[in-house]
Amino acid sequence: MQKSKNATIAIIFLILGYGLFATFKLIVKYNIAYLYIINPIVWSTLVIVLRVLLGKNTENKRLRKPIIQYTITASLVYIITYMISGLFISFGKNPFATNLKGFIINVWILGVAIVAKEYIRYKLINNVYDKDKTKIAVFISIVYVIIDIEFNRFIGFKLTPLALTKYSFQSVLPSIIKNLLFSYSAIYCSYLPAVIYEITTHFYFWLSPILPNSPWVMTAIIDTIIPFILFLYIRYIKNKLDKFRTKENIINSDPRQIIPLVIVIILAIWFAIGVFPIKPVAIASASMEKELYIGDVAIVKKCSVNDVQVGDIIEYQMDNFTVIHRIMQKSQRKGRIYFITKGDNNKSPDANEVIEDQLIGKVLFRIRYLGYPAIWIHLIEVHEAEIEGIETGK
Amino acid sequence: MKKSKKRNYAIIVLIVLLLAMAIGYAVFSSTLTISGTATGSTTWDVRFTNAVLLDASGNADTAHGTVSYTADTVTATGITLSYPGDAVNLRVTITNAGNLPAELTGYTISETNGTNGADITVTPAVAAGTTGEVIAANGTCTQDFVVKWNANSTHDSAVKNFTVTFTYQQKTNEVNIAPAHT
Numbered sequence: 001m002q003k004s005k006n007a008t009i010a011i012i013f014l015i016l017g018y019g020l021f022a023t024f025k026l027i028v029k030y031n032i033a034y035l036y037i038i039n040p041i042v043w044s045t046l047v048i049v050l051r052v053l054l055g056k057n058t059e060n061k062r063l064r065k066p067i068i069q070y071t072i073t074a075s076l077v078y079i080i081t082y083m084i085s086g087l088f089i090s091f092g093k094n095p096f097a098t099n100l101k102g103f104i105i106n107v108w109i110l111g112v113a114i115v116a117k118e119y120i121r122y123k124l125i126n127n128v129y130d131k132d133k134t135k136i137a138v139f140i141s142i143v144y145v146i147i148d149i150e151f152n153r154f155i156g157f158k159l160t161p162l163a164l165t166k167y168s169f170q171s172v173l174p175s176i177i178k179n180l181l182f183s184y185s186a187i188y189c190s191y192l193p194a195v196i197y198e199i200t201t202h203f204y205f206w207l208s209p210i211l212p213n214s215p216w217v218m219t220a221i222i223d224t225i226i227p228f229i230l231f232l233y234i235r236y237i238k239n240k241l242d243k244f245r246t247k248e249n250i251i252n253s254d255p256r257q258i259i260p261l262v263i264v265i266i267l268a269i270w271f272a273i274g275v276f277p278i279k280p281v282a283i284a285s286a287s288m289e290k291e292l293y294i295g296d297v298a299i300v301k302k303c304s305v306n307d308v309q310v311g312d313i314i315e316y317q318m319d320n321f322t323v324i325h326r327i328m329q330k331s332q333r334k335g336r337i338y339f340i341t342k343g344d345n346n347k348s349p350d351a352n353e354v355i356e357d358q359l360i361g362k363v364l365f366r367i368r369y370l371g372y373p374a375i376w377i378h379l380i381e382v383h384e385a386e387i388e389g390i391e392t393g394k
Numbered sequence: 395m396k397k398s399k400k401r402n403y404a405i406i407v408l409i410v411l412l413l414a415m416a417i418g419y420a421v422f423s424s425t426l427t428i429s430g431t432a433t434g435s436t437t438w439d440v441r442f443t444n445a446v447l448l449d450a451s452g453n454a455d456t457a458h459g460t461v462s463y464t465a466d467t468v469t470a471t472g473i474t475l476s477y478p479g480d481a482v483n484l485r486v487t488i489t490n491a492g493n494l495p496a497e498l499t500g501y502t503i504s505e506t507n508g509t510n511g512a513d514i515t516v517t518p519a520v521a522a523g524t525t526g527e528v529i530a531a532n533g534t535c536t537q538d539f540v541v542k543w544n545a546n547s548t549h550d551s552a553v554k555n556f557t558v559t560f561t562y563q564q565k566t567n568e569v570n571i572a573p574a575h576t
Contacts, residue, residue, distance in 0.1 A: 031531045069401040076408035092432030097564040211432035
């Protein structure tokens with residue numbers, strides 16, 4: 001079949017229509033049939049139809065091997081990064097069914113669509129002439145991002161600015177980066193790098209008995225940065241093997257220049273969310289004035305009960321929040337350590353004793369004003385009852 | 395050394411590292427901190443979407459304490475009952491906002507006793523996992539927790555604080571079994 005831009009655009013619109021229809025309640029209402037029958041068959045059928053109608057495509061063999069190597073490396077780094085993050089935070093049981101039956105089911109209900117989408121992307125991008133490939137690549141990326149957005153998650157739920165921000169960074173931004181990456185590799189290589197990356201990373205989630213309890217910030221960072229760096233590497237190798245590129249152009253596209261900066265940014269964000277033994281905590285109440293003011297950042301060192309004494313300022317865990325107050329008394333009963341704590345600005349000690357299990361760490365020093373952005377975000381969510389609890393340690 | 399060989403060696407090193415981690419998990423799994431259902435996957439979104447205290451008539455009860463909730467934790471604070479034998483119900487709503495069916499496998503109730511709080515017990519009306527509570531995609535499920543002051547208590551008052559969390563896993567054989575909730 002001859003290349004056709006109009007036919008390609010029509011098929012992309014068809015995919016968009018199906019994706020939106022599938023996302024909203026029209027099909028979600030019949031979720032079992034959609035998951036097990038409709039969705040895998042629709043994608044498989046489209047693959048077969050395109051394969052029959054459009055035939056085989058010629059791949060760039062020079063780029064294929066290095067791109068696949070980089071992709072395998074990136075997917076392994078992705079998995080290892082996730083696993084290491086769990087060592088710092090904690091692990092939870094994998095909600096996916098990780099037995100053999102569950103794995104086979106997930107390959108069918110999820111894996112078929114993942115692989116099919118990448119094959120279809122490749123076929124459609126290469127069903128137009130070179131001058132239109134970039135436009136089609138961008139168009140199909142936009143459509144796939146729209147399909148990836150699970151609009152049904154917001155139907156019936158209160159869409160707060162914070163929830164929208166979280167979802168944008170955790171799901172939408174990574175989807176944009178990945179789709180641009182996969183479209184780029186479809187233009188210059190084939191569908192294989194996309195399939196390898198998606199299948200390898202998804203297999204980890206479908207097979208591992210445990211997964212890290214990653215905060216949304218960490219998920220957003222890993223899911224965005226790694227595909228982005230892979231995109232830079234693929235672009236670099238493509239420029240390097242392009243005999244028409246200048247040396248300067250090749251050097252400027254070398255991703256190794258930005259990797260140190262990216263690592264620093266990631267480490268800074270991990271420090272901010274408390275992955276390391278020393279962490280920042282924003283002060284949200286006036287209970288510790290004039291030592292700590294609202295908006296200050298207290299640098300807390302995680303420690304045990306043996307490292308703190310009367311007079312130290314400690315951070316301890318309550319049900320849904322943490323409290324930073326000074327130790328007034330330290331005692332031991334039946335082999336366990338108990339603290340009586342008080343905010344410097346409070347008239348009386350905290351209502352309940354602090355048990356040793358609640359101790360998080362000791363405040364080392366403070367940084368003025370740095371905590372305001374965190375407080376503004378937190379105040380969107382917190383109820384007034386919690387603020388009162390923080391003040392009195394209840 | 396050719397770039398291609400270097401990349402192959404890098405891949406081999408990463409695979410070895412991955413296998414070492416997998417072996418490390420198998421050896422040290424008993425000492426790893428594994429709690430609850432992991433929150434690392436963006437596919438899943440099962441969360442608390444409501445929590446309310448109810449009196450014996452099923453009406454909202456604000457006199458016996460306060461209840462708040464986040465996506466994964468319900469917190470009941472200052473639950474104070476009127477007399478030994480008195481009880482209130484904590485009704486929570488769990489919603490599956492993801493696209494895969496989820497089966498509730500357990501609840502964890504963490505208690506912090508206030509004054510004479512040990513005389514107050516908190517028990518789920520139906521223990522998750524015993525009836526295979528399944529929440530379909532975009533479905534909800536309500537669960538009651540009975541908060542009761544021991545009828546044999548000799549104290550004049552009792553105060554309880556507690557939190558509730560839940561665990562869940564993917565339900566794979568719901569093709570044949572109708573979900574308990576929709």
